[in-house]
Amino acid sequence: MVALAGWGIVEMLPPDHPYAGSWHADADRSTLLDVHTQGMGVTLHAGNTSRVEVTADGGYDDQAPEFSMTASGQTIAVVGTCAGGCSVQLHITLPAALAATVETGGPAISAAGLSGRLDLHTTSGAIDVDNTSGPLTLRSDDGAVTLSGSRSPSAKVTTGDGAVDATFSSAPATVDIKTHDGAVDLRLPKDAGYSIDAHSSGSTPEVALPTDRNASHAIDVETRGGGLKVH
Structure with a gap:
């Protein structure tokens, strides 16, 4: 993403490379969704299945985003990194009663329609x-x-x-x-x-x-x- 300045006007150009992906994990035995991101915004929605489903959309200039989703014990962990010149949003659908911890190193967090415990932290958003x-x-x-x-x-x-x-x-x-x-x-x-x-x-x-x-x-x-x- 590049900013061009001229005559007092700043225009943000779109990223050079589009980015999209989708992942899922069975949450039938899980008690916690643990999300950590750098440079990625996070949106949580209540779903009507026992799965956690993640979709990502956005773009990047130089370095492609990094993402992982793992299930261990009773925790589903989601980790994403989006370096400079990168703008990606994660849309996460989860069982309404599943507890969730989300920490982003900047972008915004939103959550809707959930009944589980929520612990949400953003450093700048x-x-x-x-x-x-x-x-x-x-x-x-x-x-x-x-x-x-x-x-x-x-x-x-x-x-x-x-x-x-x-x-x-x-x-x-x-x-x-x-x-x-x-x-x-x-x-x-x-x-x-x-x-x-x-x-x-x-x-x-x-x-x-x-x-x-x-x-x-x-x-x-x-x-x-x-x-x-x-x-």
Whole structure:
């Protein structure tokens, strides 16, 4: 991928070589999908079979992407590397209840329709999670985190430099959100009681829900820079 600059306009040319591939593994006895990538974005979708299926699409200039998929014990491991001048996205379909750990060295992560435990980490990219019902651990060192329609019983969200926008469709037992430099907008169902701790170094927190220290739903939100809303 080459950038051409002229008269203040930058155009990104497409990669020289297209890249595509597909792989699969039987997950009938697996309890964890473990994904590690460098330079590859990852999208997780719930499937209706007992297999983990991976498709890749994108392109590269000089060095072809490297990819492996192995099953060992109860873990299916996916490893991908996409060096400079390379842009590849992995689309992974997995059983909805299978737990997944994903770590990318940069690009974004998205997940939708899953009920297993999710542990998602990107060093520089956004995380987008939609309609999940398993425990969540979401970490972006430099990127926003969006959580939509969540029925997850617990969520721990951390960003270094990025906003958090989270909506729960059912009351979570615990929520722990911390940002170093980013706003937080948290929406919770109003038919439950919450114990809420909200702290912001850069603004006055806006908490529109009653706080009950004896409530069974614990909400802890902290930001060092940015607005904070709980409603």
